[in-house]
Structure formats: C-alpha cells, structure tokens
Amino acid sequence: MLFGYAGTILEVDLTAGRIEKTPLPENLAADYIGGRGFVARLLWDKITRKTDPFSPQNLLIIATGPLSGHLLPASGKTHFGTKSPATGGYADANMGGHFGPALKYAGYDVLLLTGRAPQPSYLFIEDDTVELRPAEAWWGQGALITEATLKKELGDTFKIITIGPAGENRVRFACISHDFGRQAGRTGIGAVMGAKNLKAVAVKGTGGLPVFDIDGLYEKGRSAFEKVRAKPGFAGWTPEGTAGITDWVNEVGAFPTRNFQTSFFPGYQNINGKAVVKRLKITDKGCSCCPTPCGKYGRAKTGRGDVYVEGPEYESIAILGGDCTLGSIEEVAFANYVCDELGLDTISAGGVAAWAMECFEKGILSAEQIGRPVRFGDLESLVYLLKKTAAREGIGDLLAEGVMRASAQVGRGSESFAIHVKGLEWTGYESRNAPGMMLAYMTADVGAHHNRAWALGHDVAGSAASVHDLISAGRDSGKMAKSRVGGQAESVIALQHIRPLFDCLGVCRLQYMELGFEVEHYEELFFLVTGRKMSWDDLLAVSERIWHLTRAFSVREVDGFGRKSDYPPPRFSREPVPDGPNEGHFLSIQELDMLLDEYYAARGWDQNGIPTKETLRRVGLADVAEALARR
Amino acid sequence: MRITLHLSGGLKAVLSHLPEEMSLQLERPASLREILMRAGINPLLVMVVTVDGQRGNKDQVIDHDAEITLIGPMAGG
Numbered sequence: 226m227l228f229g230y231a232g233t234i235l236e237v238d239l240t241a242g243r244i245e246k247t248p249l250p251e252n253l254a255a256d257y258i259g260g261r262g263f264v265a266r267l268l269w270d271k272i273t274r275k276t277d278p279f280s281p282q283n284l285l286i287i288a289t290g291p292l293s294g295h296l297l298p299a300s301g302k303t304h305f306g307t308k309s310p311a312t313g314g315y316a317d318a319n320m321g322g323h324f325g326p327a328l329k330y331a332g333y334d335v336l337l338l339t340g341r342a343p344q345p346s347y348l349f350i351e352d353d354t355v356e357l358r359p360a361e362a363w364w365g366q367g368a369l370i371t372e373a374t375l376k377k378e379l380g381d382t383f384k385i386i387t388i389g390p391a392g393e394n395r396v397r398f399a400c401i402s403h404d405f406g407r408q409a410g411r412t413g414i415g416a417v418m419g420a421k422n423l424k425a426v427a428v429k430g431t432g433g434l435p436v437f438d439i440d441g442l443y444e445k446g447r448s449a450f451e452k453v454r455a456k457p458g459f460a461g462w463t464p465e466g467t468a469g470i471t472d473w474v475n476e477v478g479a480f481p482t483r484n485f486q487t488s489f490f491p492g493y494q495n496i497n498g499k500a501v502v503k504r505l506k507i508t509d510k511g512c513s514c515c516p517t518p519c520g521k522y523g524r525a526k527t528g529r530g531d532v533y534v535e536g537p538e539y540e541s542i543a544i545l546g547g548d549c550t551l552g553s554i555e556e557v558a559f560a561n562y563v564c565d566e567l568g569l570d571t572i573s574a575g576g577v578a579a580w581a582m583e584c585f586e587k588g589i590l591s592a593e594q595i596g597r598p599v600r601f602g603d604l605e606s607l608v609y610l611l612k613k614t615a616a617r618e619g620i621g622d623l624l625a626e627g628v629m630r631a632s633a634q635v636g637r638g639s640e641s642f643a644i645h646v647k648g649l650e651w652t653g654y655e656s657r658n659a660p661g662m663m664l665a666y667m668t669a670d671v672g673a674h675h676n677r678a679w680a681l682g683h684d685v686a687g688s689a690a691s692v693h694d695l696i697s698a699g700r701d702s703g704k705m706a707k708s709r710v711g712g713q714a715e716s717v718i719a720l721q722h723i724r725p726l727f728d729c730l731g732v733c734r735l736q737y738m739e740l741g742f743e744v745e746h747y748e749e750l751f752f753l754v755t756g757r758k759m760s761w762d763d764l765l766a767v768s769e770r771i772w773h774l775t776r777a778f779s780v781r782e783v784d785g786f787g788r789k790s791d792y793p794p795p796r797f798s799r800e801p802v803p804d805g806p807n808e809g810h811f812l813s814i815q816e817l818d819m820l821l822d823e824y825y826a827a828r829g830w831d832q833n834g835i836p837t838k839e840t841l842r843r844v845g846l847a848d849v850a851e852a853l854a855r856r
Numbered sequence: 857m858r859i860t861l862h863l864s865g866g867l868k869a870v871l872s873h874l875p876e877e878m879s880l881q882l883e884r885p886a887s888l889r890e891i892l893m894r895a896g897i898n899p900l901l902v903m904v905v906t907v908d909g910q911r912g913n914k915d916q917v918i919d920h921d922a923e924i925t926l927i928g929p930m931a932g933g
C-alpha cells in the first residue's frame with residue numbers, strides 16, 4: 226500500500242468523454258514524490274514530441290503531493306502542468322487553497338486531462354462519480370463569478386477551479402482561478418484549459434487517506450502547527466503577508482518600475498503592505514491547514530466602484546503597481562481584481578501592459594494602433610489593455626501573445642525592452658545588480674519566474690557595503706555597491722532544488738523560507754505520512770532529478786533550445802539603471818556568459834546548456850539520455 | 857538597556873557566521889539601524905523587524921529593554 230497517497234490517477238479524455246481510473250504506479254511515487262515530480266515525469270512520458278500546446282493532444286495535469294490534504298501545516302497546495310503556450314517548453318504552476326486536498330479525499334492523486342470537449346463543459350467529481358457536464362451558460366463569464374455561481378448550484382463543500390474569458394480566448398498567459406483569489410497563475414495554464422473547452426472542475430471528496438503512523442502524525446502535525454506560530458518571525462511576517470516586502474525591495478533597488486526602465490519607485494509607500502492592511506484588508510485568508518494565513522481579503526474603493534479582492538500580494542503590487550506605476554493601493558487592487566475576473570496572470574498581464582505603454586511612450590505603437598493613448602500611471606489605460614487582451618480584440622490580439630511574440634511582430638527595437646526569459650514575463654525583482662537573482666531568472670525551467678530560486682538576499686549580502694564602511698560613512702544605505710559577478714552558481718542550484726521540492730511534497734514553502742521552520746520537521750512528517758525514511762538530502766536528490774528532466778523536456782520540445790534561451794532581454798545588459806540605489810549598474814554580456822558558464826559546469830550540462838548523457842544517467846534518467854541522443 | 861536580537865528565517869542563511877541570538881547592552885537610546893550596525897549586521901539585510909512582538913521599523917528608536925526579531929530577505933510569494 227502507498228501510504229499518504231490516494232492511490233489513483235484519474236484520466237479524462239474530454240473528446241471521447243472516456244473516464245479511466247488507474248492505480249498510481251509505486252515507482253512514480255518513489256522516484257518523483259508527487260506534485261511537480263508527477264507533472265514532469267508524466268509530461269515527458271505521455272506527450273508526443275512537438276505537440277501543439279493548444280491541440281487536444283496536449284495534457285493538462287493536476288497533481289497533489291504525498292503531504293497534500295493531511296493534518297499538518299499548510300498542506301493545501303496543488304500543482305498544475307502542461308506544455309506551455311507561452312514558452313513551448315516545460316510548464317507548471319502552483320496554487321494554494323483547498324482544491325488538491327478535496328481531489329485526494331475524492332480518491333485521486335492526479336487528474337490527467339486530454340482531448341477537447343465537443344462543447345464548453347465542466348468536470349464534476351464527487352468521490353467515485355465523475356461526469357462531464359455542459360457549461361455553455363458560463364462561457365464568456367468571469368472566473369470569479371463562475372466560481373460563485375457553481376458554488377451556489379453545487380454547494381459550498383465543492384472546491385472549484387475556473388477560467389475566465391482570457392483562458393477561453395487562449396491568451397498565452399491566462400491563469401486558472403480558485404477560492405476567489407488563488408491562482409495557478411503562470412505559464413499560460415488557463416489557456417490550455419480553455420483550448421480544451423473546459424470552463425471549470427468542481428470536486429468534492431469525502432474519503433480518508435491511508436497514513437503510515439496516524440497517531441504519530443496527529444501529534445506531530447499539531448505540535449508543528451504550534452511551532453510555526455511560535456516562530457519569532459510569525460508576528461512580523463503574517464500581518465502584511467507577502468506585500469510586506471515592498472519597502473525592502475525598494476530600499477535595495479530591485480523594484481520593477483516603468484517596464485523595468487528603473488528599479489526604484491518613489492511612490493512605493495502608497496502601495497506597500499501597510500497600505501494593504503490599513504486601506505483594504507477586511508480579514509486574513511489562508512489555504513488548507515495554514516498556520517500563517519498570508520492572504521489579505523479586502524475591499525478597494527475606487528472611482529470605478531468598490532471591488533472585493535484577495536491581495537494584492539507582492540508580485541501583483543510590483544508589476545501592476547510599480548511596473549505600470551499606479552498611484553495607490555486601491556488602484557492596484559482594482560487592476561488585480563480585473564485580472565482575476567478575466568482570468569489573466571497579474572504578472573504577465575502587467576508586464577505586457579507595461580511593454581505596450583513603453584511602446585506608446587517611444588512612438589513605436591500609435592494611439593490609432595492601440596485604440597487610445599496608454600500611459601504609465603493611468604489606471605484607465607491599464608484596464609483598457611487588460612480587457613482588450615482578454616477578449617483578443619484590436620491591439621489585444623497582439624498583446625495576448627505575450628511580450629516575446631508581440632515584440633517580434635512589432636520590431637523597431639521593442640524586443641530590447643520585452644522583459645521575459647523563454648517567453649515568460651519577468652516577476653517582481655529587477656536584477657541588474659543582482660547576479661544570483663539574474664542567474665535564477667535565466668535558468669528557471671519555466672521562464673522568468675522567481676519561485677525556483679530567490680537569490681536576491683544573497684546578492685544584497687554580497688553587494689551591500691560592509692558594516693565597517695557604512696559606519697565610517699555615517700550612514701547605512703543609499704547607493705548599492707556593484708555586485709561581484711561569479712560564484713553564484715552553487716547557491717542558485719541549491720535553491721533550485723529546495724524551493725521546488727515543496728511543490729513535490731504538496732505543502733507551502735513559506736513556513737520554511739520565511740519563518741525558518743526547520744527541515745527536520747518535513748523529514749519526520751514525510752516519514753509519518755508515507756512510512757518511507759528519506760533524509761532531506763535524499764529528497765533534494767529527487768528534486769535535482771526533476772530539474773534535469775524539465776530541462777530535457779524543453780530541449781526535446783523547443784526547436785533550438787539551449788544557451789540562447791537563457792539570456793535576459795538586451796535592456797539588462799545594455800542600459801545601466803538610470804537612478805535609485807542601483808544607479809549605473811548593469812550586467813554586461815560577458816558577465817552573463819560567465820554566470821552561465823559556471824552554472825552549466827556545476828550542473829553537468831554542456832556549453833550549450835544541454836544536460837550531458839553522464840549527468841542524466843547519474844541522476845537516474847538513463848532513458849531520457851537515450852531519447853535525447855536519438856533526437 | 858539590554859537588547860536581545862533574534863535572527864529569523866532567511867537571515868540565518870545569509871548571516872550564517874552569526875549566532876541565532878545575540879545580546880547587547882545600550883547606554884543610551886538608539887535607532888534600530890544603529891543597533892544593527894553595532895551587532896555587525898548590515899541593516900540592508902533586514903527586511904522586517906518586530907520589537908517585543910509588534911511590527912516595527914528600522915528607524916524606530918529603542919529606549920528600553922527589548923526583544924527584537926530580525927527577519928531577513930524573503931520572496932514575495
């Protein structure tokens with residue numbers, strides 16, 4: 226028996242309406258743990274080479290981990306995977322809330338969706354009952370309103386994921402929504418769901434899960450919950466949640482501003498964590514079993530009316546607020562709400578809008594081409610661009626392609642400030658003086674995303690002047706010294722194994738990353754749930770295997786994938802930061818090459834960034850090595 | 857005044873050469889920034905502070921015995 230897991234993969238062929246339940250293979254659980262690991266291996270095994278992301282042959286995988294749904298801290302995470310319409314390569318996205326646990330209680334570790342429903346549909350799952358039901362009535366409606374309507378119809382005990390019009394219209398950065406403010410946001414996963422004619426999945430589970438040591442887990446889960454809340458950082462971090470880091474990111478000059486033209490936003494105090502708490506927050510909101518609810522559910526009063534919204538969390542503040550330079554937290558919350566209802570990833574949508582605003586500012590796109598003037602700092606401009614994009618109307622049809630494709634089409638130098646890696650728009654950390662963070666963005670398997678490795682803290686530690694120098698200068702901040710470039714590969718690689726490991730286990734990483742909840746607890750919880758004795762290092766070794774596998778997937782799927790796929794946009798190697806704490810800094814092409822050379826060598830990849838046969842064999846991927854050799 | 861500093865979360869990883877808990881004796885009130893520099897911690901590395909369990913800021917002046925928790929760099933989501 227596989228302790229900890231529900232034990233079944235549920236596969237639904239939406240074209241034929243065929244539903245199949247197969248036992249979860251023991252070797253899949255042993256070699257890939259769960260969540261992200263399942264996504265990576267199933268995508269590699271089941272997707273036919275060069276599948277079009279929008280074709281019925283693409284897969285949409287929803288996977289839980291062995292710790293998902295158990296009585297232990299923050300066990301509400303769910304992982305999604307597909308072949309990305311944004312990058313053409315490996316894609317995944319992680320979501321909080323309550324969906325994954327419900328799926329497991331219904332009896333399924335993995336939901337594997339193939340094909341395309343003949344008409345707009347939703348998938349109904351109540352324990353053993355699995356049905357494809359019509360959803361024409363909701364097609365065209367917002368993600369939030371659809372969830373509310375379905376909940377009304379089915380009951381509050383159903384946990385629901387939905388897409389908005391952006392997903393239906395195959396916007397390449399559409400997201401999947403859940404629980405009125407949680408998203409599987411990145412890599413265009415919602416567009417794949419839309420291409421499958423699937424508006425929603427509703428699940429209710431009433432079963433239990435097999436646990437290796439139920440008494441031990443109960444005791445450990447309870448004490449772990451208390452220990453997390455007793456962490457000295459609890460009182461400092463939880464009240465503002467992720468928004469609380471806005472001040473610091475500006476202090477160290479890493480805040481995306483005006484489409485990453487600069488890295489400090491003078492108006493940041495109007496859109497920071499304090500503003501969220503003071504002007505928006507009604508209540509804290511957390512995922513399943515979370516001891517540290519970081520969600521801030523609130524109401525924003527704007528000239529356009531009042532909206533209820535979860536957040537905005539830091540990434541949305543950075544990209545909608547800083548990058549599009551909005552003036553108040555209410556405006557950020559309003560834009561956040563518009564994205565949530567339309568089913569747009571706030572990060573990519575904000576990045577695309579900021580790119581369009583800069584194109585207008587530079588005269589590359591005219592008001593006639595766009596349909597109106599669009600300016601930084603103007604909420605109306607932003608909302609206009611978001612709505613056009615979700616509907617693929619007018620200029621929106623171009624923007625819905627994401628900045629990589631849109632800038633290739635528009636040209637005239639706009640590629641230089643299309644801020645992405647591999648086709649995925651950049652998240653909330655400007656990195657021209659942060660070589661570790663830059664390397665993390667360059668090498669993240671899904672594109673420019675911070676959640677694989679967040680190395681900014683290490684960069685700041687390396688670049689900030691010594692305490693002695695600060696004291697002699699009579700101050701402690703101001704201008705940052707130029708960071709030393711080189712030597713970052715090791716810490717970035719270590720982080721790239723740690724953070725995604727939580728996405729395999731099915732628990733939130735924030736208790737570990739932000740509050741320092743010790744790794745020993747996770748080893749023990751893993752043992753009590755599964756009965757498998759694995760040290761933290763053993764678990765990290767699995768995470769390393771997955772890292773090589775996701776790279777191999779993109780090598781197999783994307784023509785010409787390799788070193789050239791890892792460079793950031795030219796802006797970051799040509800334009801020094803114009804002002805703020807990092808004024809004058811940038812990373813030259815030679816420095817970027819040095820970062821990549823060190824990284825590839827440490828990874829065991831060749832100079833083009835392709836995993837070598839020896840490396841793949843060393844991590845237990847001999848079959849993948851053979852397949853790549855035959856390519 | 858006796859000040860106790862606790863390093864939390866990501867700060868422990870970044871300042872691995874320092875102990876998790878430190879005590880300082882202060883003769884006069886001082887801002888948290890000054891206290892941090894006296895303890896050999898660059899204030900830029902501290903993202904969030906709590907003073908006696910309440911959220912504070914680095915410009916706050918400390919004029920009494922205090923338990924101060926320093927939270928280091930952490931990602932926003």
Ligand code: SF4
Binds near residue numbers: 299321510518734736
């Ligand atoms: S810390 Fe935030 S994201 Fe993590 S489980 Fe809790 S509420 Fe969810």
